[in-house]
Amino acid sequence: MPQYKLTYFDFMALGEPIRYLFSYGGVKFEDNRIDRAKMWPKLKPSMPFGQMPVLEIDGHTYHQTLPICFYLGKQFNIAGKTDLDSLRISAIANTIHDFRKAASLAWLEPNPEIKSQKTEILLKETYPYYMQRFETDVKNNGGYFHGGELSYADLFFAALYGHFNTLLDTDVLKDYPALKQLVDKVHALPRIAEWVAKRPKTKI
CATH class of the missing domain: 3.40.30.10 (Glutaredoxin)
Structure with a gap:
């Protein structure tokens, strides 16, 4: 090992x-x-x-x-059964990371006026844009991000859930039940x- x-x-x-x-x-x-x-x-x-x-x-x-x-x-063994599965899962994980980066840039902004502007854009535009699409992906894939089964993209999202809540100062999944169920399933793994x-x- x-x-x-x-x-x-x-x-x-x-x-x-x-x-x-x-x-x-x-x-x-x-x-x-x-x-x-x-x-x-x-x-x-x-x-x-x-x-x-x-x-x-x-x-x-x-x-x-x-x-x-x-x-x-x-x-x-949660990175996809085929190369195309792996491509899809990696694309999802990278997109989740894109959202995290956008949220972090607003949260870390030192200038109060610019921070306020970035935060407004984040909450009104960036956050719903990503979350609505993540929600649809999970609904269309049997409760997971890909293929109706657990992948590392699901763990990636669940692991960042608390981080997202801090960056946006809200429960980011309050309006997204499929994503909430996914996070709950990951956190229920022993x-x-x-x-x-x-x-x-x-x-x-």
């Missing part, structure tokens, strides 16, 4: 989908959490392209959340439920 070490900040955000996947697969990993204020400035130059999360596999370092999730999805119960409690 490979030795896994995940290095990311001491919060959920982009590290959480990877943690969900390890939990789903029942695979032990070192959850190396970095204090952003105290540790990150010194650590950043040593990270690939100055970014996290990074995953070490037997001492070799790999970066970028989505490729890591795809790799783990393949290891745990190993995921175990992880959620024991993970460190963080805001984002």
Whole structure:
């Protein structure tokens, strides 16, 4: 069994989908959490392209959340049965990440006036645009994002649910019952439920 070490900040955000996947697969990993204020400035130059999360596999370092999730999805047989399945699942995961990035840019904006403008666009345009389409995908695919069965895109979305709520300061699924049922199904998986119960409690 490979030795896994995940290095990311001491919060959920982009590290959480990877943690969900390890939990789903029942695979032990070192959850190396970095204090952003105290540790990150010194650590950043040593990270690939100055970014996290990074995953070490037997001492070799790999970066970028989505490729890591795809790799783990393949290891745990939830990345699609065919290449076209994998293409579709990866496209969904990337689109979920696009929404996360748009929400993060508004949330992190330091200028109060610009932040207000970005947040208004996010809530009135970006958020419903993505969520309505995600809702339709899940309704049309038997309660999952693809093929009527669990994929790493479902775990990716569920893992970011709490993060989305913080970024938008609302329950993002209150008007989207199919998505809510999907997240509930993921969180009812025994190993995921175990992880959620024991993970460190963080805001984002």
